[in-house]
Amino acid sequence: MIIVNLDVMMAKRKISSQELAEKIGITQANLSILKTNKGKAIRFSTLDKICEVLECTPGDILDYQVTL
Amino acid sequence: MKILGENGIGKFLKIFLQTCFYGGIILLLILPFELQMVGLHLNATAMVIYPNGIALLVIAYQFIGLFDSLKNNNPFCMENVKRLKVAGIASAVESALWTLDLLYEIFLVKYFDVIIVLVLTFMILLFIGVSIALYILSELMKQATQYKEENELTI
Numbered sequence: 001m002i003i004v005n006l007d008v009m010m011a012k013r014k015i016s017s018q019e020l021a022e023k024i025g026i027t028q029a030n031l032s033i034l035k036t037n038k039g040k041a042i043r044f045s046t047l048d049k050i051c052e053v054l055e056c057t058p059g060d061i062l063d064y065q066v067t068l
Numbered sequence: 069m070k071i072l073g074e075n076g077i078g079k080f081l082k083i084f085l086q087t088c089f090y091g092g093i094i095l096l097l098i099l100p101f102e103l104q105m106v107g108l109h110l111n112a113t114a115m116v117i118y119p120n121g122i123a124l125l126v127i128a129y130q131f132i133g134l135f136d137s138l139k140n141n142n143p144f145c146m147e148n149v150k151r152l153k154v155a156g157i158a159s160a161v162e163s164a165l166w167t168l169d170l171l172y173e174i175f176l177v178k179y180f181d182v183i184i185v186l187v188l189t190f191m192i193l194l195f196i197g198v199s200i201a202l203y204i205l206s207e208l209m210k211q212a213t214q215y216k217e218e219n220e221l222t223i
Contacts, residue, residue, distance in 0.1 A: 030223045040221035
């Protein structure tokens with residue numbers, strides 16, 4: 001399964017949920033869905049903005065874990 | 069006319085079904101007295117009304133919940149998928165009961181009235197059709213709910 005490591009990256013960049021949500025143009029509720037791995041999909045446009053704001057690559061945010 | 073929402077058609081259909089539901093319960097409770105009033109007794113033929121009535125009440129109850137969700141602007145949910153499935157099963161049970169009634173009339177009572185046989189056959193086919201339609205609808209509702217949830221959780 002795909003794991004979103006957004007909170008790790010946010011901690012590294014020392015950015016709050018509110019600030020990130022504002023910069024990428026999504027609600028805090030939606031950002032929370034992403035952070036808690038409850039999301040079903042992520043748009044390329046959202047991923048693009050996240051990478052732009054956090055100055056990272058999609059690989060830094062998304063990870064793959066084998067489901068047992 | 070509005071379908072969804074507080075003043076939509078769902079609200080009126082819900083009220084209509086609630087009336088049918090509670091009216092149906094009362095009718096089933098006073099069935100022996102009703103039969104007595106028309107000079108009949110609660111025999112095996114009349115007894116089939118009870119399970120049939122209960123199956124119809126189950127269908128009505130499921131549809132009350134369904135129309136309630138229309139009123140609340142939330143028709144695409146897993147509860148409605150379950151409701152349609154339960155109503156479909158109740159409809160299949162209804163069809164099976166009518167089949168038993170038809171077989172009972174023909175082979176045990178040996179009473180063969182063309183009109184009664186036609187009516188019973190019509191009821192059997194009707195409820196088989198309703199059961200299949202409800203099963204298909206529940207599958208469609210399931211797919212739609214899954215698409216909706218996926219769309220809502222796409223960030």
